[in-house]
Amino acid sequence: MVSRQEQKEQRRLLILQSALDLFIRKGYGETKIADIAKAANMSMGLLFHYFESKEALYKVLIQIGSEKLKMEMSFPDTSPLTAFEILAQDIFQLISTNPFAAKMFVLMENAHHLEAMSTDIKEMLSEADKLMEKSIPLIEEGQQIGEIRQGNPEALAIAFWNALQGIAQYIALHPEAPRPDAQWIIAILKK
Template sequence: MPRTEASNQQIRDERREQILQAAIKVFARQGFSAAKIADIAKAAQTSHGLLYHYFDNKEEIFAALIERTTHDLQQFAEAIRMQSGDAWERLTWALTRILQGLRRQPDIYAVMLQELANEAISPELRQLATRPAAILQETLKQLIVEGQAEGRVVAGDPDELAGVLTFCIEGLSVNVLSPYSASVIFPKPETLLRLVKS
């Protein structure tokens, strides 16, 4: 009995997912350039030959990761808008969720940040890589602007305030990934919120 087209498709989807998950881990810990195709293949428990069956090259894998992250963050932004409560409550909720996500999976945030300035990546891809952080920052900015109208967020340039929050999250992600991160203290949401509280 031959494999059906449907089950073949399922196999492909699973493999692709395996590879992407492995790539996140490897990119986060080695950086794009040092990450070897063989490393990703090993982490995904496949041969490196098969990897080229799913992606044209290393940049394609990276691009797929960035696109997924961009999509995830857009959904997150949407979820925040759907959240009930005033802007301050939604800002609290958002930062709490972000810090939780960072605890479970710091890898993707670290990839996002580390490759921003990396000239080893093509300019087109690097520009793509700026998107997730931009979405995050823009989302926070919206909440800050609304919060200022409510009087619960301190006056001041909302871009500056959203930027500082973003820097914090990015800096934390890389520190968490360090093998010497035992002493890294995860800030509480309230600690970060002090930055913008009026």
């Protein structure tokens, strides 16, 4: 038997999943709170019991995505190239087994292009840029030991992370598509 608390958490998750699907397919501006309630098969009143507004719901989704981006770029006893291989394989595994995670890549990218978002949402979105910045010293280290190709480390970070971003977005919108091999992304960096 499902407890009352478990039922509340299941409803909250259903709302988040329904909103995420609509936000990535229709966009934030075109998604109405009534659309989310309908997709979650509940009344608007019940939805408002969980989230006070569409922006509050969007903010929770952005918080979830931002928390996942707060990973450390520290891989003790691992070469820089191996660290990027681990990152790419982990992300590919995540997006292949968890449709919600793949859709979060789409949401986070789309959110960067919204002008009318609150300051706190924009601050959360800056985590994606921080992740790219954190990877630059790792690329430089790999260049120094000769396992990562020469070139502008920031440009290499941009190429690596945006290749992952693009693949995650495509898989989110086309879940039946074949999965690229993580080594293809590593080839961007490999000397």
